[in-house]
Amino acid sequence: MENVARIIETEDGSHSLLSEQFDVGYHSKYGAIQESEHVFIQAGLVPAMAIKSSVRILEMGFGSGLNAYLSLLFAKEQQKVIFFESIEAFPIPTEQAASLNYPTLLKGSTEDFLALHQAPWNEPAVITPKFTLHKIAGTIQSTPLSGGADVVFFDAFAPSSQPELWETPVFEKIYQAMAPGGIFVTYCAKGVVKRCLRDIGFQVEGIPGPPGKREMTRAIKINT
Numbered sequence: 656m657e658n659v660a661r662i663i664e665t666e667d668g669s670h671s672l673l674s675e676q677f678d679v680g681y682h683s684k685y686g687a688i689q690e691s692e693h694v695f696i697q698a699g700l701v702p703a704m705a706i707k708s709s710v711r712i713l714e715m716g717f718g719s720g721l722n723a724y725l726s727l728l729f730a731k732e733q734q735k736v737i738f739f740e741s742i743e744a745f746p747i748p749t750e751q752a753a754s755l756n757y758p759t760l761l762k763g764s765t766e767d768f769l770a771l772h773q774a775p776w777n778e779p780a781v782i783t784p785k786f787t788l789h790k791i792a793g794t795i796q797s798t799p800l801s802g803g804a805d806v807v808f809f810d811a812f813a814p815s816s817q818p819e820l821w822e823t824p825v826f827e828k829i830y831q832a833m834a835p836g837g838i839f840v841t842y843c844a845k846g847v848v849k850r851c852l853r854d855i856g857f858q859v860e861g862i863p864g865p866p867g868k869r870e871m872t873r874a875i876k877i878n879t
């Protein structure tokens with residue numbers, strides 16, 4: 656099912672989308688690129704890549720494709736290998752993705768960004784020699800996860816919009832799909848979310864958030 660959303664501009668000049676279905680933005684109003692770079696790349700992917708030459712990323716919410724694109728650029732710049740699995744229940748039209756300004760602002764390849772959106776659903780697609788994308792159309796509750804995730808980008812809409820995605824059954828499923836030492840990152844810093852993650856077995860920490868947000872959450876799967 657395609658989501659009905661319109662393109663908006665955030666304070667750092669980068670585009671975001673406003674979901675008319677859920678009445679919520681896909682990114683921070685203070686800056687889409689700077690939020691994604693801070694929360695998912697710097698707090699999640701960078702520390703994972705510090706000890707591995709290749710990683711598996713599991714993303715909840717493909718959305719605009721920004722997190723995947725930043726990861727692709729990271730893989731290209733650092734010469735690392737990334738397998739990126741992303742679950743999305745409401746994909747945006749490819750024509751709308753073509754209007755997003757991420758490649759221009761990030762000085763990256765427009766062709767690579769569009770390839771992320773044009774890639775087939777429900778099967779792996781090699782986007783670059785270092786980056787493979789596996790987009791899954793559906794909900795995380797109904798999707799079998801392949802497992803072995805080194806990093807989890809939890810980028811669902813806020814708990815106030817989709818509370819069912821921020822509850823124990825979803826987090827337990829993700830925990831089971833992660834590799835030992837795997838890193839879970841999300842922009843959300845609500846106490847109830849952190850308590851839920853701790854109860855499941857994560858080692859949880861609140862760390863500084865992106866501009867406009869005091870704190871975010873990072874959790875580590877510590878069992879073997």
